[in-house]
Structures are given as C-alpha cells and as structure tokens.
Amino acid sequence: MFLLGQWDVSFWFLVAWTAISCHVTLLSVTIFLHRSQAHRAVDLHPMLQHLFRFWLWFTTGMVTKEWVSVHRKHHARCEGPEDPHSPQIYGIKKVLLEGAELYRDAAADDEILTKFGHGTPNDWLEKNVYSRFPVLGVSVLVVLEFYLFGLAGIAVFAIQMLCVPVLAAGVINGLAHFWGYRNFETNDAATNITPIAAIICGEELHNNHHAYPSSARFSLRKWELDLGWVYLRLFSFLGLATIRRVAPRPQFNSSKTAMDMDTVKAIIGSRLHVMESYASRVIKPVCSMEMKTLHEHRKIFKLAGRDLAKVDHLLDEAGRLRIAAALAVSDSLNTVYDLQNRLQSIWHKAGASQEALLHALQDWCKEAEATGIDCLEDFAARLQGYQLKPFNG
Numbered sequence: 001m002f003l004l005g006q007w008d009v010s011f012w013f014l015v016a017w018t019a020i021s022c023h024v025t026l027l028s029v030t031i032f033l034h035r036s037q038a039h040r041a042v043d044l045h046p047m048l049q050h051l052f053r054f055w056l057w058f059t060t061g062m063v064t065k066e067w068v069s070v071h072r073k074h075h076a077r078c079e080g081p082e083d084p085h086s087p088q089i090y091g092i093k094k095v096l097l098e099g100a101e102l103y104r105d106a107a108a109d110d111e112i113l114t115k116f117g118h119g120t121p122n123d124w125l126e127k128n129v130y131s132r133f134p135v136l137g138v139s140v141l142v143v144l145e146f147y148l149f150g151l152a153g154i155a156v157f158a159i160q161m162l163c164v165p166v167l168a169a170g171v172i173n174g175l176a177h178f179w180g181y182r183n184f185e186t187n188d189a190a191t192n193i194t195p196i197a198a199i200i201c202g203e204e205l206h207n208n209h210h211a212y213p214s215s216a217r218f219s220l221r222k223w224e225l226d227l228g229w230v231y232l233r234l235f236s237f238l239g240l241a242t243i244r245r246v247a248p249r250p251q252f253n254s255s256k257t258a259m260d261m262d263t264v265k266a267i268i269g270s271r272l273h274v275m276e277s278y279a280s281r282v283i284k285p286v287c288s289m290e291m292k293t294l295h296e297h298r299k300i301f302k303l304a305g306r307d308l309a310k311v312d313h314l315l316d317e318a319g320r321l322r323i324a325a326a327l328a329v330s331d332s333l334n335t336v337y338d339l340q341n342r343l344q345s346i347w348h349k350a351g352a353s354q355e356a357l358l359h360a361l362q363d364w365c366k367e368a369e370a371t372g373i374d375c376l377e378d379f380a381a382r383l384q385g386y387q388l389k390p391f392n393g
Contacts (some may be wrong), residue, residue, distance in 0.1 A: 005150030014149060018156050020052050023201075025059045029067075029168060030201045030228040031235075037120055038068045042215035042232060051369040053121065057130045058137040060164050065131070066107035070140040072116040073106065074173075075213055078188040085111075085173040088189055092178045099169030104298035121353040156159040167200050176206035183220060184280070185311050195224040202228035211272045212247035220247055248273070249389040256385040259365070264358045266388045274386070275344065278379060279309035282336050285375040290330045297329045299356040308337060335371055339364070 014218070032052035035041045044052070056062050070084050079088045087095040095102065106112055121130075129136075145153030166358065171193070180191030190210035197204035203227055205218040212220075219226035235241035248270040255262075267274055287305050291298045299333035304326035307319040315323070327334045346360045361383070368380035 003150045005146070005148050005153060007148040009034065010340040011151065015027035015055070015158055018108060021156075021160055024055060024162055025160070026167065026199075026201050026203075027165065027228065030203055032233060033062070033064065033073065034203070035066045035228070035232070038065060038071045039117075039214050041080055041214050041243070041245050041349070044235070048235065048240045050125075053130065054126075054137075054151050057134070058141055059160055060349060061134040062164070063107070063131050063134055065120040065379075068120050069115075069117040070103055073112055075210075078190075079177070085169070086180045088191075090276065091107070091176055095177075096170045099173050100165035102173075103169050104201055105137075116153070119336065122263045132141050152197045166276055168203065172200060172203050172206060174202070177324060180207070182207045183241045184208070184276055185309055185314075186210045186272065187311055187313070189314060192224075195221065197225060198227045201231070202226035214245045214386050215247035216243045217246045220249075236332075243391075248393045249391075251387055251389045252276075252382055253387055255384040257381075259358060259362055259384050261354055261358060263271070263384065263386055264354055264361060266386045268357065269282065269345075271347050274311075274383070275340075277382075278343065281379050281382075282373075282375050283308050283340065286330075286332050286336050287326075290333060294329060295327075300325050300329065301333075302328050308333075309340075334375055335373065336376055339368055339371075339376065 015060055029040070032044065032049060033049055033056070036044050036049070038299050053064065053271055056064075062330075069072050073082070074086075077083045077085050081089060083101055085088055085095055085102040087163055088260050090102065107237070124224070142154070142157045142161070145157050147153070151157060176191055176193055177189045178191070180193045181195075182191055184207060186207065188208045189259075192207045193204040195205075202218045203209075205224060208220045208224070209215070216339075217226060217229045218224075218234055219229055232241055232243060237244055246268075250266065287308070291301045294301075304322040307315060307323050308326070310319065327337060346357060346364065349356070352360070365380040365383060369377045371377070
C-alpha cells in the first residue's frame with residue numbers, strides 16, 4: 001500500500017502534473033534566468049521573481065548565479081574554444097547527450113562566476129538556502145512525490161529531472177547551434193529550431209535571440225510564436241513585469257529621400273535586419289536573374305545562393321569555393337556581393353563618429369544607385385527612409 005502512495009489519483013492526473021510542473025520549470029528558466037537575470041530585458045515584480053527562484057530550487061537545484069554566468073560566457077565566447085557548450089567545438093553528439101555535464105563543468109569554475117555572475121540575487125535566502133543547499137529542494141520533491149504517488153511518483157520525478165538537461169542543456173545548446181532556419185546571419189551558428197516556440201517557451205527561436213540578445217521578445221516574424229513572450233505580456237498587463245527592451249522593428253518612410261542622423265541610428269541599431277533585407281531583396285533576385293540569363297552556370301548559382309549571405313568566418317572551404325565559382329562568371333553578382341561586404345564594414349569601423357557613418361552610408365547609397373542594377377537601386381532608396389518602430393509597452 002505504501003508503494004502506491006497516500007494519494008489515489010488517476011494516470012491522467014499524473015500525466016497532467018508532470019506536464020504542468022515541467023512547463024513551469026521551463027517557463028522559470030526562460031523568463032527568470034534567461035530574459036530577466038542574464039540579459040536584463042525585463043524587470044520582474046519581487047513576488048514573481050521569488051516564486052521563480054523557489055520553483056527552480058525546488059525542481060532543478062540550479063543556482064541563479066551559476067546559470068547566468070555560464071550563459072553570459074556562452075554569448076561572450078560563442079562558437080569559440082572558450083564557449084562552455086558549443087556543438088561547433090565539442091560536436092553535436094556530446095552537447096546533445098552530455099550538455100548537462102558541460103554546464104556543470106563551467107558552473108564549477110570560480111573564474112567564470114566572478115567575471116560573469118554580477119547582479120544576480122545575493123540576499124539571505126540565496127546565501128543560506130538556495131546556494132548553500134542546492135539539492136535540498138529536489139530532495140524534498142522526490143520524497144514528497146513518493147509519499148503522495150508511490151512508485152509512480154519516482155517516475156514523475158525522473159521526467160522532471162530530465163526536463164532541463166534534455167530540452168535546455170541538450171536541445172537548445174546543441175540543436176539550436178547546429179540545425180534549423182536562420183532569420184539573421186549572426187556571427188555564430190545559432191538557429192531557430194521551429195517557428196512555433198511553445199514546448200521550451202520560446203527558447204526554440206535561438207537565432208532570433210542571438211541576433212538581439214537583450215530583447216525580451218524572441219519572436220521576430222509574424223508567423224513565429226514565442227510562448228514566453230505571451231506570458232510576459234500577461235505579467236506586464238497584471239503589473240508583475242516591466243519590459244525594458246525588445247528587438248527593433250524597422251519601418252520605412254517612402255517620402256524620405258535623404259539620410260540624416262536618425263536614419264543612421266536606425267540602420268546601425270538594427271543592422272541585422274538591414275543585412276537580412278539585403279539578402280532577400282538584392283542577393284536572391286540577382287542570383288535568380290543570373291540563373292535565367294546564364295543557363296550554363298545555373299547549377300553554380302544555385303549552389304552558391306545560401307553561402308553568399310553568410311558571415312564570412314562561418315563559411316567552410318567548400319562554401320568559399322562555391323562563392324568564388326559564382327563570382328567568377330557574373331559581374332552583377334560580383335558587384336552586389338562586394339557592396340554587401342562594404343555595407344557591413346561601415347558599422348564595423350572602430351571609433352567612427354555618427355557623422356562619419358552618415359557620410360559613409362550616403363556614399364554607399366550613391367554608388368549602389370549608380371550600378372544600374374534595379375533591385376540594388378531600390379534597396380539603396382529604401383535604406384534612406386529607414387526608421388525604427390517604437391515599442392509601446
């Protein structure tokens with residue numbers, strides 16, 4: 001009788017409790033640890049913040065400072081030899097299967113905690129309970145679930161303990177830097193696993209996050225769903241959260257025919273949007289045009305299509321060869337590819353003043369408009385009316 005537990009519940013009740021508890025855990029990770037603590041994109045009401053802290057201690061044993069430190073280092077050293085969990089460095093198999101071990105190794109490094117753990121909770125509870133006894137919470141949980149549900153409670157507990165290591169440490173740190181689609185050509189290999197980001201509460205939109213890490217909203221396309229953002233909007237409506245930053249959303253003033261300082265700020269502030277637009281409005285149409293006019297080289301352009309918009313240091317040798325082959329047979333493609341690289345170099349100029357950036361962008365637009373390539377001319381004209389849509393709470 002004892003092995004059956006003290007609470008006689010149905011199988012479907014256990015399924016529901018397991019699903020809900022895992023969902024709350026993943027929600028706590030993305031809203032509290034990730035968006036609020038690691039990136040300061042949202043301020044949470046003290047009551048809500050502590051509920052998340054308690055739940056994570058109770059169901060995972062994770063220490064806030066450790067998680068935040070490891071994640072911040074991941075962003076600071078992404079895809080490099082110091083990245084704590086990059087599949088580009090360790091291999092996809094190791095990160096998928098041993099992601100939790102990689103996290104624990106990094107979290108045990110005092111140097112990482114000192115350098116990247118600033119600003120995390122340091123109150124009495126953190127010092128004397130959560131950080132001091134990180135396994136106490138999960139110990140209470142397993143005893144409680146065994147007492148209530150018997151042997152079935154052990155199975156529930158096992159699933160709860162696998163939730164974060166598998167979905168967060170494995171899938172997000174692994175697959176989301178290895179496989180999926182990319183809205184933005186970031187300097188790392190981050191991808192969006194799926195546009196419907198519900199299972200891991202928005203973390204599936206990882207490329208969007210790496211493009212704009214300080215944004216509280218991960219969904220950046222109309223057809224993308226960030227469940228964590230849905231919750232944040234609800235918390236904001238209830239007065240439990242204050243959203244500090246979201247990714248910029250561009251809009252265009254077709255009547256504006258000359259750049260000014262506001263245009264420069266808008267372009268530099270959302271340069272990944274600009275380059276994504278360049279890829280779709282210039283690179284892709286020119287490739288398509290060349291495939292039609294240079295039939296004998298159709299396969300070359302098709303193979304190089306995706307590589308032409310990639311960040312240079314993420315190209316492998318095969319990708320570089322595909323680009324070189326395409327550029328060798330197309331003057332138009334050479335022109336737009338060269339102007340793409342020169343546009344990117346404008347905002348990489350160290351120490352350049354806004355006035356210097358304005359002149360550089362104006363010169364770039366004049367050169368683009370003089371090429372005689374219609375889609376490039378249209379892009380340059382559109383760039384001059386670039387502005388950012390304000391976020392209204």
